Amino acid sequence: MRNRTGTTVLAFLLAAACGLAAACKPKPPKTTAETKSVTTETKGAETAVKPPSTAPPGEVGTEPLSGDVAAINRAGYLKDAFFEYDKSDLRDDARGALSADAEWLKRYRSVQFLIEGHCDERGTSEYNLSLGDRRANAAKEYLVSLGVDASRVKTVSYGKERPFCTQSTEDCWQQNRRAHFLVTAK
Amino acid sequence: MRETRPRRSALVPSPRKGDGVMAFFIGACLLFALTTLAGAQAPAPTPTPGQGQEMVLKITKEAGRKLPLAIPPLSAPGVAAMQSKVVEPFTATLRSDLEYTGLFVIADPAHYPTGSRDPSTTEVADRWRGTGAEILVDTRADVSGDRVAVEARIWDLKAHQLILGRRYSGGVSYVERIAHTLANDLVKEITGKNGLFLSQILFVSDRDGAKDIYAMDFDGRNVHRLTSHHSLAMNPDGRGGKVVFTSYVSRFPQIWMMNADGGGAREIKTGLELNASPALSPDGTQIAFAGSAKGNPDIYVISTAGSNLRRLTTTHALEASPDWSPTGRQILYTSDQSGTPQIWVMDAEGTGARRVTYAGNWNDEGAWSPDGSKIAFACRNEGDFNICVMDFAGGNTVQLTSEGANGHPGWSPNGEKIVYQSRRGGSTQVYTMDADGQNKRLLTEGGNNMQPIWLQ
Numbered sequence A: 001m002r003n004r005t006g007t008t009v010l011a012f013l014l015a016a017a018c019g020l021a022a023a024c025k026p027k028p029p030k031t032t033a034e035t036k037s038v039t040t041e042t043k044g045a046e047t048a049v050k051p052p053s054t055a056p057p058g059e060v061g062t063e064p065l066s067g068d069v070a071a072i073n074r075a076g077y078l079k080d081a082f083f084e085y086d087k088s089d090l091r092d093d094a095r096g097a098l099s100a101d102a103e104w105l106k107r108y109r110s111v112q113f114l115i116e117g118h119c120d121e122r123g124t125s126e127y128n129l130s131l132g133d134r135r136a137n138a139a140k141e142y143l144v145s146l147g148v149d150a151s152r153v154k155t156v157s158y159g160k161e162r163p164f165c166t167q168s169t170e171d172c173w174q175q176n177r178r179a180h181f182l183v184t185a186k
Numbered sequence B: 001m002r003e004t005r006p007r008r009s010a011l012v013p014s015p016r017k018g019d020g021v022m023a024f025f026i027g028a029c030l031l032f033a034l035t036t037l038a039g040a041q042a043p044a045p046t047p048t049p050g051q052g053q054e055m056v057l058k059i060t061k062e063a064g065r066k067l068p069l070a071i072p073p074l075s076a077p078g079v080a081a082m083q084s085k086v087v088e089p090f091t092a093t094l095r096s097d098l099e100y101t102g103l104f105v106i107a108d109p110a111h112y113p114t115g116s117r118d119p120s121t122t123e124v125a126d127r128w129r130g131t132g133a134e135i136l137v138d139t140r141a142d143v144s145g146d147r148v149a150v151e152a153r154i155w156d157l158k159a160h161q162l163i164l165g166r167r168y169s170g171g172v173s174y175v176e177r178i179a180h181t182l183a184n185d186l187v188k189e190i191t192g193k194n195g196l197f198l199s200q201i202l203f204v205s206d207r208d209g210a211k212d213i214y215a216m217d218f219d220g221r222n223v224h225r226l227t228s229h230h231s232l233a234m235n236p237d238g239r240g241g242k243v244v245f246t247s248y249v250s251r252f253p254q255i256w257m258m259n260a261d262g263g264g265a266r267e268i269k270t271g272l273e274l275n276a277s278p279a280l281s282p283d284g285t286q287i288a289f290a291g292s293a294k295g296n297p298d299i300y301v302i303s304t305a306g307s308n309l310r311r312l313t314t315t316h317a318l319e320a321s322p323d324w325s326p327t328g329r330q331i332l333y334t335s336d337q338s339g340t341p342q343i344w345v346m347d348a349e350g351t352g353a354r355r356v357t358y359a360g361n362w363n364d365e366g367a368w369s370p371d372g373s374k375i376a377f378a379c380r381n382e383g384d385f386n387i388c389v390m391d392f393a394g395g396n397t398v399q400l401t402s403e404g405a406n407g408h409p410g411w412s413p414n415g416e417k418i419v420y421q422s423r424r425g426g427s428t429q430v431y432t433m434d435a436d437g438q439n440k441r442l443l444t445e446g447g448n449n450m451q452p453i454w455l456q
Helices: A001-021 A031-046 A069-075 A092-107 A123-145 A170-176 B021-035 B049-060 B080-100 B122-129 B172-191
Strands: A112-118 A153-159 A178-185 B065-071 B104-106 B133-146 B147-156 B161-171 B200-205 B214-215 B233-238 B242-247 B252-261 B266-268 B273-279 B286-293 B296-303 B319-324 B330-335 B342-347 B362-368 B373-379 B386-391 B397-399 B404-410 B419-423 B427-434 B449-454
Touching: A001 B286, A069 A178, A069 B397, A112 B266, A123 A153, A123 A178, A123 B133, A123 B233, A123 B273, A123 B286, A123 B296, A123 B362, A153 B273, A178 B252, B065 B161, B080 B122, B080 B133, B080 B147, B133 B172, B147 B172, B161 B386, B200 B427, B214 B233, B242 B273, B252 B286, B266 B342, B273 B319, B296 B319, B296 B342, B296 B419, B319 B362, B319 B427, B330 B362, B330 B419, B362 B404, B386 B404, B419 B449, B427 B449
Parallel strands: A112 A153, B065 B104, B065 B133, B233 B273, B404 B449
Antiparallel strands: A112 A178, B133 B147, B147 B161, B200 B214, B200 B449, B233 B242, B242 B252, B252 B266, B273 B286, B286 B296, B319 B330, B330 B342, B362 B373, B373 B386, B386 B397, B404 B419, B419 B427
16 A cells, blocks of 8 residues: 555656656666656556645645655655756756655655756866755755755755766766755655 | 874974984074175185175077086095994985976096195196086085084185185984085075075875875975875965865865965865865965855955954856965955956955956966066866966966976965976876976876976
8 A cells, every 4th residue: 555655656756857848858877677667656646636735734744755765865856956057046847846845745744855056167166165055955945846855955065076876968968967965764 | 073183294393303304404594694694704805795696697698508516425524334324315305406496517537636625826727727617516514423513615716706605514314404505595695585495385184084284395306294184175275384184084175274284284164165266375373275165166264363254256157266465455365256266356345346368268277477577377278177377467378398288387485396296107196397397307206196386
């Protein structure tokens, strides 16, 4: 039962995210296992999903989340927000991902999380630390505007110090320009 | 709250083991005072520094010509066993230092005459002048146990005059430091400027995995690690024996301060996020840094005691990378408020902000020259970043690099050299060059080495 709920939620998130313009353009560099589990569940998403927002918030808010923090992070429930070069304002696809994140976070209200701001390799190290700070906070502010309690989230900028991939290609740069989510307590 | 444990190099003075070098320093200082006040130290004709200095200065100023020196090996009578421990390292260090300045050329040692090194007579002086040299650097060592005393006499071969006579002493293992000190004194005597031969460069390296702070001599030798945070330690800045940097050791970036040997590390809490690019004020009491509250990175200042936090910029734009003017009255920083990252300047109270750079679409990481007349910065129009230098008073920007992706320039304490990072062929390494872009030298190897700063 619990598993099915999880699957349904995940499927909905994917459907919601992909339904928005250009939402699936950037491919976050996740593990192969995660990518697989996401694709297999996509079919179910297209058929019968009830938006969690129709459920009474009080009830879903107390819903327990299975697995430990590491497993939750591996499952990748929270989708990262991606940015344009040298920008920290939110694109449509980023808003789509964050809206879905907000719904999930409102469902699991005990979850504490960290948003990391990341940048691509272009630009100086020092400037990118400031840029990453803006990106992490842009994502945080949007979540808060959607009703997520600000006290649940911390932000940190890694600038270009912790890249997700290291090729000097636009594809790779896009993957590195992001606000990345990490659940720290469930 | 991790205390960093430095791995000392044999040549870095340590409070416990460095009595030899301390004595040598004191000796050198005393002798300096003596030569300055009394005009004579070595058992040799009384030098007249003013006279000798003036004449040699005239020589070196002639059309950028290099002054030829004869540097015979350190003479150490009766201690053949000391050849590899004293004579060779001393002579090699002295020659290498003086060549590094670009001011001197060393006459071929194969042509040096045997016999007397006292050119107060025309006959001996002419024999040495036959090598092409105009200056003779005569050094003699007196080794006793594990201590060495070096007596140096610098002769002007044309005038048969002693320019400099000085005596140094210390532990045998510090013989390279003695050579560096003599080279500094010689450069000071001849050019009037301070030599760099005892200066240190700090940098960040991932050679052991996570990025930590390292130190090395001005020429890349004696690399040693200063922090062991095994997290992400970066952007060091240092002067007056103190170093500040940013560390992620407690997950979030915080400002740390430590002694230049890596000891006494402590965190300076600001209550802000980001806490990047800390820069020590010239008087060592304040730290300027890029801090952030609610995703708005600005330039802040806090005292090294961790009190009196002030926000200097109040834009909604992105600010980064502060650097103090040599007087401490102004702060250089990067802001994107004009639409692209450019270098700005404001006074140290945060007022009077104005834009400094206009050419190119990205100018960043500004560093003020020690005399305040120039700024070096990472500059980009299209393609890779380079190092540019501009006259602070206005205009006249010169691009000094053209190979690789370059950044993070820092000035040597005497303003003659610039240290910077360059990414070429897959790794980032530390280089130095003259302030006009000549004599580029690779200093590091192994892993990535970056964000260098010359300890002021």
